[in-house]
Amino acid sequence: MAYLSEQKRSFFSNDYTCFKTYPLDLNAARRLELRPFELANYDVFAFDFDGTLADTNATKYRAVYCAALSVTEDESVASRFAKKFIFQSGISREAKITAEFDEAVxxxxxxxxxxxxxxxxxxxxxxxxxxxxxxxISEREMTALIVTGGDVKEVEQILERNQCADLFHGVFGPPLNKVQHFRNLLKSGLTAVYFGDSPYDAEACIETGVDFCFVEQFSHVDYGQIDKPSYSINKFGDILCQLL
Known part of the structure; x- marks a missing residue:
């Protein structure tokens, strides 16, 4: 992966192997195929949390690695599972952990x-x-909300500590998955766009017809590994100017 920048190759500490694999020039070429972002097209702006609104992927990797190691006492098992856990970002922790280990473990x-x-x-x-x-978005009386695969209470506590909870119309997460939340949202007849960082985020949007904007800044993958995004940005500053 010599074509990746040092920053991308060292995205996670210790033994974490970054999943970003596409040459930067190929990513740029693919982005040219996308249409410009149009904020006026949407009633609802939904956001993923981990790896999108906050740089938490490395933190969660360390947390789940240590958790798996404490139970299995096998570094290779813990490392392999932690990498898989982060790559499946967007799916609830309960679903990922119970799929990997027997009930007691x-x-x-x-x-x-x-x-x-x-x-x-x-x-x-x-x-x-x-x-x-x-x-x-809030100033213009548009709707902003969070749809996460993580724990809702954890996200709400982080929002409170950052004094920004009142900017969102709600935080939605397990036990419903993102596909179920998106379907419920679309029943209202509103148009929506979802900002996320993972392949699962993109898949959930494709399945439900919600437009998807890939945000690469904190993601564990790069644009080339995302299936059919409607939009792609490096960071939120890329579209912020449209609301200034």
């Missing part, structure tokens, strides 16, 4: 992961440009 891994996150997420801050964009 899964309960231990989940409990340890939740305990690790309670400490590790205490200093998480939201991306400045993302907050500025959402403030502008």
């Amino acid at each position: 899964a309960k231990q891994v989940l409990a340890k992961y939740n305990s690790n996150l309670e400490v590790m997420l205490s200093e998480v801050v939201l991306d400045d440009d993302a907050l500025r964009l959402i403030e502008k």
Whole structure:
């Protein structure tokens, strides 16, 4: 992966292998095929949280790696699962953990992961440009909400600590998955766009007909690994100017 920048290749510490694999010039060429972002086309702006509004993927990798290691006592098993866990970003932790371990072990891994996150997420801050964009959306009486595969209470606590909870019309997460949330949203007849960072985010949007905007800044993958996004941006500042 010599064509990747040092920043991308060292995206995660320790043994984490970044999933970004496409040459930057190929990503740029593919982006030229996309239409310009049009804010006026949408009634609802929905946001993923982990890896999109906040740079939490590395934190969650460490948390789940330590959780799996404490139970399995096998570094290779813990590392392999932690990488898979992050690559499946957007799917609930319960679903990912129970699919990997038997019931008794899964309960231990989940409990340890939740305990690790309670400490590790205490200093998480939201991306400045993302907050500025959402403030502008709110000022124009548009709807902003969060649809996450993570724990809703954890996200709500982070929003409260960052003093921005009132900018969102709600946080939606498990036990419903993103496809179910998107279908419920579309029943209202509103047009929606979803900002996310993972292949699963894109798949959920394709399945339901919600437009998808890939945000690469904190993502564990790059644009070339996202299936048919409606839009792609490096960071929220790329579209913030449209609301200034």
